[in-house]
Amino acid sequence: MSAQSPTLPSVNPGAPSMKKRKRRKGNWSKFFHHPRAIAGLIILAFFVLLAILAPVLAPYNPQANIFIPLQPPSWQHLLGTTNTGQDIFSQFVWGAQTTLMVSLIGGGLSLIIGLLMGMYAGYRGGWIDGLLNSVSNIFLVLPSLALLIVIESYVKGTSPLIIGMIIGLTGWAFGARVFRSQTMSLANRDFVVAAKLSGMSDLRIMFGEILPNMSSIVATSLMYGCLGAMLAETGLAFLGYEGMSTSSWGVILYMADGGGAMLSGAWWWFVPPGLAVALVGTSFSLMNFAMDQITNPRLANSKRRRKSRVANSGT
Amino acid sequence: MSQTPVLELENLSVAYDTPKGPVRAVNHVNMKIYPEEIVGLVGESGSGKSTLAYAIMRLLKGSAFVQEGTIKVLGQDMYKMSPTELRAFRWAKISMVFQSAMSALNPVMTVEQQIIDTLTSHRKGITPPQARARAEELLDLVRIDRKYLKNYPHQLSGGMRQRVVIAIAIALEPAFVIMDEPTTALDVVVQRSILDQIQEIQRHIKFSVLFISHDFSLVAELAQRVAIMYAGRFVEVTPSQRLQEAGHHHPYTEGLLRAIPRLTADEVTIEGIPGNPPDLVTLPSGCAFHPRCPVATEECKIALPPIYDTPNGLIECHRFAGEKVVQHV
């Protein structure tokens, strides 16, 4: 089975650094000092602030079509106006709120489902594992956007909240797979065996012993989940499934597509939202990259491997 | 001796670059190994044994580098060769059996392919039938059934894999083979049979061996001379038959000797050496062994002892002050 499991770079089951909690704390402090993690955090913080401060920052009502249509960026309208005379900057700022919220709901929900499915399957083993693993394998390979579109075609006129939840309900499979293999390797470690022998309940072992030792994978998985949810939301909104009453970044792209931004040369209409999605996505990837390097030293630097060989293992 | 040594280490130091500056894993080591000789190298984990082996092979990776000294194999400086020369020289004259046979073999290639790769890399004119014939011959030599040629490493047992690695190491009949803990990962019975095999092949092909191990009894039995490594230094180089002379060796050597389980009439005695091997970054002053040494004096904390030529071998310990001091081993 191990040979078939997907090994994306972020998946690093049984990384030596997860053995002890002391090391784990070290990982987090390393994470907050890693230049790429810091860069990622700064980018993310920028957009999160934008989202939180939307009511203050947005100069106009994003829906009000009261301005001269299709103006290029100016001091009056930082990102210009749409073909119906709406202020794009106001839409963009409010869009940050919607998009990041959907991203967090989708990513968070898929993390929770993936974690529960994966940990339970990996811990219990046997036929339960076989069944849960087959189910997540199917969800893993089914193209999720196609599934989302089909679901959306039945559930008409949804709100961003529901979109986030649907994304979460369909996007947990990869996380489940990672947590399953991680739980399987942790379940055989001494401290888990000791906890079992001491009569600790399964639930307490799973959440008290195993889960804390997967914290870096939980973080990585959440970031991947949020990235995936954001891209899914952008796609669905672009296809017109989010309704026009909200202004997410995907909706702006949808309006730009429908409003002929292309043929009127209004680049200021469609460039900002896509760029913002890509930047937030990059910030997640930067943080993941940093986490990878910390938990898998070989990636960071081939030099370190030899050093540790001398320092602690075989010579 | 007038013969050219197969291996000549002169004042060799190997270090690792770290954020705190270079850390020496091998510290001013001198050694000559002569044709057909088997020399043992003993030390605890982290004493620098493997680093020395990789340095001799010019296979140091990452931040490790030869800081000082020279390494000559059959009179040729390993570090003065061009990459092409090195590729032709290495394995034809000097080869190495890696510690873990499990990971030394490519999992996606058959045993035969991996042996033939060795042959064709060095003998350009060799035809496929010749290479296959040689691969079969080599398997015969290490006593593996020829049918395993078409198998993949994971289909072989641990002992068989190690035999394959040995077969690859002797494929070009080198003059010198480094064996880096070749039997450590194996169970005792397999260990025994592989050691017998190594001795048999060695008698047959007549190469010299540097046998690295942390198992003193194994080395004492196999080697004519034994070098004892502690914190990157050779603290003693002694003929194996003199090892029984208790009280006349480096205190560390004696500690290791006492640590060998001895089966007497009705009890098993094992004694360990108190303390842990030192951290290479913060080596103790003077003789690095002094914090663990039962006979250490004030002098040991201050001054690094010279190497004394004693009747029992070359020993780096103040205890032998008065014996002849030598520069080179």
Add this chain to the structure above:
Amino acid sequence: MRYFLKRLGFLIFSIWAAMTLNFILPRMMPGNPALILFGRFQGKLPPQALKSMELEFGFSHAPMIIQYFQYLGNMVTGNWGISYTYFPLHVTSLIAQYLPWTIGAVGIATVFSAVIGTFLGIWIAWRRNGIMDRVLPIVTMFMQSIPYNWSSFVLLYIFGFSLSWLPMYHSYSANTTIGFNGPFISSVISHGILPVVTIFISGVSGWIIGMRSNMINTLGEDYVTFAEAKGVSPRRLIFSYAARNAMLPQITSIAIVLGSVVGGSILMEQVFSYQGIGFLLNNATSSEDYPLVQGIFLIIAIVTLVLNFVIDMLYSRLDPRVRTGGAN
């Protein structure tokens, strides 16, 4: 052989699961939107279309379990119903008309990104600490995060609208005759470039990053050092020893990548009005053509699942440990 049967079993099981999902979804929705629609169409559609909708959306009065088996039987025998926006065309014939475009564009883009990405990844890992190694991961991270619909938009704006180098919409020019003739083929190629590039941009970065980190891991393995020691030429060392092993995890991750590429293609096709299966799906959902929506979802699921099966088989060819059933 055991491996083959196991994977085949999973293939059949997962196709069955996709069909069942298709059956359950409309019945799970509050008020069953298809039923409401069905009511609207009564009398306007010919009886055979209504009959097939009846079966698919549970308007039949038969017990659920009978409906289910009737539905499964229809799916297996290729009776996927009739589209009512494209009436009287069968869902299957519509799919047959649109699917090749998607397979062509996605296939070409995936092959290009796999091959180029793998070589770039190998190259970067081999020459570590070069400028490329520092810059490329960040560039690829950005590329991976670009939404497909946005990259299509930007490419279209630059090369289609501003520079007018390439045609902007559709998969071929309307004034050519479909067939094996020069004008048609060149029109297909010029219309296909931007869609293929869109998918390539997002796809290639994953290959580079993945291959780079796998290569770095593999280059640290003892068997690579051992091979280097025994005198294997650098070329052979990189490809036969390091890259051959580094590629294995890459192949297994195609499965996951495939899903997102198909999703990306749906968005790309919408922007370019490229007449592929995703474009058809968007049309079907906006006109509430449920038989067609279901058929398209099913075909997308089947194609991805079958491709996964093929990849698994390919993987077992490349990794003897899977083929011969050994552990590590």
